[in-house]
Amino acid sequence: MNLTLRIWRQAGPRHQGELRTYKVKDISPDMSFLEMLDVLNEQLNAAGEEPIAFDSDCREGICGTCGLMISGEAHGPEKTTTCQLHMRSFSDGEVITIEPWRANAFPVIKDLVVDRGAFDRIIQAGGYISVNTGSAPDAHATPVPKRNADRAFQAAECIQCGACVAACPNASAMLFLGSKVTHLAELPQGQPERMARVVKMVDQHDAEGFGGCTNVGACSQACPKGIPQDVISTLNFDLRTALRGNR
Amino acid sequence: MFGKTENAGVVHGLYTDGEPIADTKAPAGPIADMWRTRQFEAALVNPSNRRKLDVIMVGTGLAGASGAATLGEAGYNVKVFCYQDSPRRAHSIAAQGGINAAKNYKEDGDSVYRLFYDTVKGGDYRARESNVYRLAEVSANIIDQCVAQGVPFAREYGGLLDNRSFGGVQVSRTFYARGQTGQQLLIGAYQALERQVAEGTVQQFSRHEMLELIVVDGRARGIIARDLVTGAIETHVADAVVLASGGYGNVFFLSTNAMGSNVTATWRAHRKGAYMANPCYTQIHPTCIPVSGEHQSKLTLMSESLRNDGRIWVPKNREDCDKDPRDIPEEDRDYYLERIYPSFGNLVPRDIASRQAKNVCDDGRGVGPLVGDFRRGVYLDFSDAIQRLGAAAVEAKYGNLFDMYARITGENPYQVPMRIYPAVHYVMGGLWVDYDLQSTIPGLFVTGEANFSDHGANRLGASALMQGLADGYFVLPNTIRDYLAKGPFTPLAADDPAVAEARGSVERRTARLLEINGERSVDSFHKELGMIMWEYCGMERTEEGLLKAVDLIRGLREEFWRNVRVLGSADTLNQSLEKAGRVADFLELGELMCIDALHRRESCGGHFRAESQTEDGEAMRNDDDFLYVAAWEFHGGDGDGEMGTPVLHKEDLVYEAIELKQRSYK
Ligand SMILES: Cc1cc2nc3c(=O)[nH]c(=O)nc-3n(C[C@H](O)[C@H](O)[C@H](O)COP(=O)(O)OP(=O)(O)OC[C@H]3O[C@@H](n4cnc5c(N)ncnc54)[C@H](O)[C@@H]3O)c2cc1C
Ligand code: SF4
Ligand code: FES
Numbered sequence: 001m002n003l004t005l006r007i008w009r010q011a012g013p014r015h016q017g018e019l020r021t022y023k024v025k026d027i028s029p030d031m032s033f034l035e036m037l038d039v040l041n042e043q044l045n046a047a048g049e050e051p052i053a054f055d056s057d058c059r060e061g062i063c064g065t066c067g068l069m070i071s072g073e074a075h076g077p078e079k080t081t082t083c084q085l086h087m088r089s090f091s092d093g094e095v096i097t098i099e100p101w102r103a104n105a106f107p108v109i110k111d112l113v114v115d116r117g118a119f120d121r122i123i124q125a126g127g128y129i130s131v132n133t134g135s136a137p138d139a140h141a142t143p144v145p146k147r148n149a150d151r152a153f154q155a156a157e158c159i160q161c162g163a164c165v166a167a168c169p170n171a172s173a174m175l176f177l178g179s180k181v182t183h184l185a186e187l188p189q190g191q192p193e194r195m196a197r198v199v200k201m202v203d204q205h206d207a208e209g210f211g212g213c214t215n216v217g218a219c220s221q222a223c224p225k226g227i228p229q230d231v232i233s234t235l236n237f238d239l240r241t242a243l244r245g246n247r
Numbered sequence: 248m249f250g251k252t253e254n255a256g257v258v259h260g261l262y263t264d265g266e267p268i269a270d271t272k273a274p275a276g277p278i279a280d281m282w283r284t285r286q287f288e289a290a291l292v293n294p295s296n297r298r299k300l301d302v303i304m305v306g307t308g309l310a311g312a313s314g315a316a317t318l319g320e321a322g323y324n325v326k327v328f329c330y331q332d333s334p335r336r337a338h339s340i341a342a343q344g345g346i347n348a349a350k351n352y353k354e355d356g357d358s359v360y361r362l363f364y365d366t367v368k369g370g371d372y373r374a375r376e377s378n379v380y381r382l383a384e385v386s387a388n389i390i391d392q393c394v395a396q397g398v399p400f401a402r403e404y405g406g407l408l409d410n411r412s413f414g415g416v417q418v419s420r421t422f423y424a425r426g427q428t429g430q431q432l433l434i435g436a437y438q439a440l441e442r443q444v445a446e447g448t449v450q451q452f453s454r455h456e457m458l459e460l461i462v463v464d465g466r467a468r469g470i471i472a473r474d475l476v477t478g479a480i481e482t483h484v485a486d487a488v489v490l491a492s493g494g495y496g497n498v499f500f501l502s503t504n505a506m507g508s509n510v511t512a513t514w515r516a517h518r519k520g521a522y523m524a525n526p527c528y529t530q531i532h533p534t535c536i537p538v539s540g541e542h543q544s545k546l547t548l549m550s551e552s553l554r555n556d557g558r559i560w561v562p563k564n565r566e567d568c569d570k571d572p573r574d575i576p577e578e579d580r581d582y583y584l585e586r587i588y589p590s591f592g593n594l595v596p597r598d599i600a601s602r603q604a605k606n607v608c609d610d611g612r613g614v615g616p617l618v619g620d621f622r623r624g625v626y627l628d629f630s631d632a633i634q635r636l637g638a639a640a641v642e643a644k645y646g647n648l649f650d651m652y653a654r655i656t657g658e659n660p661y662q663v664p665m666r667i668y669p670a671v672h673y674v675m676g677g678l679w680v681d682y683d684l685q686s687t688i689p690g691l692f693v694t695g696e697a698n699f700s701d702h703g704a705n706r707l708g709a710s711a712l713m714q715g716l717a718d719g720y721f722v723l724p725n726t727i728r729d730y731l732a733k734g735p736f737t738p739l740a741a742d743d744p745a746v747a748e749a750r751g752s753v754e755r756r757t758a759r760l761l762e763i764n765g766e767r768s769v770d771s772f773h774k775e776l777g778m779i780m781w782e783y784c785g786m787e788r789t790e791e792g793l794l795k796a797v798d799l800i801r802g803l804r805e806e807f808w809r810n811v812r813v814l815g816s817a818d819t820l821n822q823s824l825e826k827a828g829r830v831a832d833f834l835e836l837g838e839l840m841c842i843d844a845l846h847r848r849e850s851c852g853g854h855f856r857a858e859s860q861t862e863d864g865e866a867m868r869n870d871d872d873f874l875y876v877a878a879w880e881f882h883g884g885d886g887d888g889e890m891g892t893p894v895l896h897k898e899d900l901v902y903e904a905i906e907l908k909q910r911s912y913k
Contacts, residue, residue, distance in 0.1 A: 012819055012820075028539075028540055030540060031539075031540065031542055032655075034544065035542045035543065035544050038542065038544055038770070042770065045768045045812060045814060045823070049814070050815045050823075051822065051823055053821075053822055055332065057331055057506050058338065058340065058341045058505045058506075059505070059544060059545045060341055060547055060548075061651075062341050062427065062429075062430055063331070063336040063338070063340045063341065064336060065331060065336050080654060084651075084655070086657065109476055109820055110819060110820040115332070115476075116333065117332070117333075117453070119333065120334075120441060120444075120451070123438060123441045124442070124445040125445070127441065128396070128438035128442040129395065129396050129397045129438070130442060131392075131396055131439075132320045133313075133316070133317040133320060133392060133439075133721070133724070134388075134392075134721075136388075136391040136392045136394065136395035136396075137391065137395065139350070139390045139408060140352065140407055142394075143402075143405065143406030143407055144402055144406050145406050146402050146404050146406065149399055149400075149401075149402040149406070152397070152399040153399040153401075153424060153425065153431075156431060157427070159430070160335060183399070184397050187399070189395055190397055
């Protein structure tokens with residue numbers, strides 16, 4: 001198939017960006033979206049124009065590196081990561097607009113590449129269980145009810161991609177944050193630091209410039225891992241409990 | 248068969264013999280006591296001195312993140328590097344199946360000794376006993392540590408941890424977190440690491456790539472790294488350097504590795520004096536989604552567990568290859584693994600399943616689209632399983648894998664048989680290390696897939712995750728202190744000649760790559776190299792093919808440095824430049840891999856030499872001549888892309904706890 005691509009080009013963090021139009025021909029429906037961009041980049045390189053910068057690494061939908069706004073949808077029209085999106089989801093002659101994640105807390109580095117360092121700093125603020133190597137008890141010492149283990153697992157599936165932020169009209173990172181808080185709050189090992197954790201992480205979230213949550217739900221819809229919105233309820237519940245000083 | 252002929256590598260002057268490696272520094276005494284002895288004998292570092300000692304960790308996968316976090320907790324000053332934008336994206340994240348540990352929670356007869364035995368046998372008797380025993384010993388502690396960190400392993404209804412059997416072993420010792428064990432383990436290690444970043448013991452350098460090792464007076468003292476965002480070339484000095492930079496499977500271009508996986512960190516160290524061990528030992532995984540076209544950028548693994556219920560076949564007749572498989576009657580199908588290996592059938596080890604798939608495709612009976620003029624694929628058919636168990640039961644077991652397959656290929660595996668083909672997946676080779684995980688450069692330690700130590704010529708499923716975390720959490724922190732106790736070493740000035748030399752060489756190389764401005768893209772060189780490697784140094788290797796490959800690679804490397812086109816500048820994010828540096832190193836590594844494969848005139852594990860097979864086509868080891876680790880020393884060639892003649896050092900393998908046998912699966 002033949003496609004028209006309108007792609008965000010921006011030379012650096014402090015440069016003005018713009019949408020530029022490119023054409024690609026003979027794209028096979030079996031190609032992935034990023035392979036289609038690889039083809040375009042080979043074309044640009046041959047023509048002497050600098051290839052378009054975009055992020056990807058595993059190309060298997062698990063590392064969370066990739067992430068593009070594709071015609072206004074985070075990760076494009078399917079419920080998956082950008083790297084797992086295939087060209088059979090598009091049709092011949094289509095015009096596709098490709099932009100980076102847009103959020104104040106994710107400044108553009110170049111073209112389609114953004115800086116998601118804010119996520120690491122939120123984890124640094126408390127997204128862990130404090131246990132030094134070597135001091136752990138036997139793994140069977142504390143059984144975990146399967147229900148809690150399963151919910152912890154579901155929340156822990158977050159790949160830290162940032163699509164939830166990109167999809168949210170407030171650029172809030174509450175789904176990402178809620179998934180981490182829920183993962184650790186469901187486990188017995190996560191209890192001792194539970195209240196302190198949520199307060200520190202929310203403070204860091206706000207300091208990074210992410211917006212507040214107004215229950216729009218676009219995050220969960222865009223999330224390639226299907227993280228449910230109820231992790232935000234758990235987050236809010238824990239935050240209220242902590243601020244009341246109940247625990 | 249090889250007669251009493253001279254090794255072709257010697258005849259053609261491709262390598263020379265050097266001194267054997269005399270000592271691996273494993274403590275004397277019975278194998279079961281070695282680790283305790285070493286931990287006791289390794290010197291201690293006074294807690295108040297630790298913060299005066301700087302350690303550089305390159306890599307944040309399971310090996311790197313766990314090591315850096317643990318060293319940070321101990322109070323050392325750690326700097327940690329990764330090329331991704333966050334440590335949590337290292338390629339360990341992609342591991343699906345699980346992690347082994349000798350917990351014996353199932354009371355099915357597992358033990359440290361059995362895990363040790365299985366690993367040595369699985370490695371086709373080409374691994375070092377002392378290291379593997381220690382790996383099995385510390386495996387149980389890994390699970391304890393991960394659970395305490397909040398890793399959500401699969402559990403049973405009673406709340407205890409679940410296990411499964413994996414990769415053809417007879418005990419259930421594999422812990423797992425659905426199909427994403429790697430991600431969950433890495434998140435555990437990443438969170439421990441971020442906690443240390445917050446504590447101030449670890450400084451994190453994401454989007455940084457190590458491009459050179461600094462060696463001063465024979466010791467590793469730091470690295471030169473490029474900030475991939477600003478392009479700045481940075482010097483980082485330390486008292487010790489650890490490389491946990493993962494595997495180099497991407498030398499084949501197409502592999503299940505991440506796009507950025509590379510050999511640069513270890514290859515630069517190799518050029519500075521660290522020996523590279525068994526570089527030709529590559530694991531080719533049988534169940535991957537086949538190549539669909541010439542624009543394919545990477546291959547995707549489908550879990551090995553599929554072979555428990557799927558039946559593998561190809562048409563008996565070439566004319567049937569482009570038919571709808573459902574129209575091919577039973578009597579015209581060749582279930583070749585069941586035919587050749589009646590007792591193991593579809594569950595033969597990875598190396599065997601892969602090679603037989605290649606054989607039937609080479610025979611013109613492959614299926615799927617023509618790529619070039621060749622069909623690379625075999626059927627993995629679930630119709631029997633669906634009939635026997637029902638579609639719902641198959642979905643419950645494999646639903647997520649079927650979905651992934653459908654998303655990538657656009658075909659519905661409940662209705663049409665899946666197509667699979669082998670793909671490069673893991674490398675057993677890597678930098679040579681002693682019992683302490685120290686390379687031949689004092690102060691340079693190597694952990695995880697980047698070293699060679701534990702898997703011999705073939706790795707068993709679920710044991711790479713185990714090794715990465717064993718190295719990082721438990722082994723390295725104990726052995727590196729013996730070295731650090733001798734420090735802090737003399738402070739290095741920025742204008743120290745060794746530092747200036749390392750920095751200068753990186754700057755020159757970067758400038759040169761941008762100046763060539765030839766006609767071919769970096770990817771086109773990478774693809775061509777991959778094709779050469781796959782053809783001649785892939786699943787089946789011959790003397791003739793390997794000699795040819797060496798010539799082809801040399802020619803390609805020469806062209807690369809004359810005709811590559813890298814646009815953009817050095818002082819911004821420049822992904823073509825990053826790739827160019829990596830491919831330049833692959834072009835050197837590829838040659839050494841071929842020389843290693845050429846010199847090893849036997850078949851073992853993933854290394855199959857067509858000249859060394861039994862009458863019925865099975866791999867034949869030659870313990871008389873090749874019971875050793877091949878550790879290669881870099882020689883000569885200062886300019887970019889220039890290599891001299893490597894020198895071979897042999898470390899003899901001694902089996903005291905385990906008896907040598909030929910593997911057989913018939
Ligand atoms: C698809 C897939 C599935 C797998 N499944 C399993 C499984 O089920 N069980 C199992 O046991 N094993 C499995 N393996 C193997 C296992 O995942 C890997 O061997 C292991 O995770 C490697 O860990 P590592 O820490 O050594 O390296 P990696 O996780 O690869 O990390 C390498 C690190 O080094 C950094 N780095 C590399 N080069 C540089 C440089 N030049 N400068 C700076 N930083 C650099 C990277 O940024 C990264 O942080 C699988 C592998 C693949 C590919
Ligand atoms: S919650 Fe979903 S969308 Fe948000 S970062 Fe995690 S995986 Fe991505
Ligand atoms: S590149 Fe890893 S999730 Fe897309």
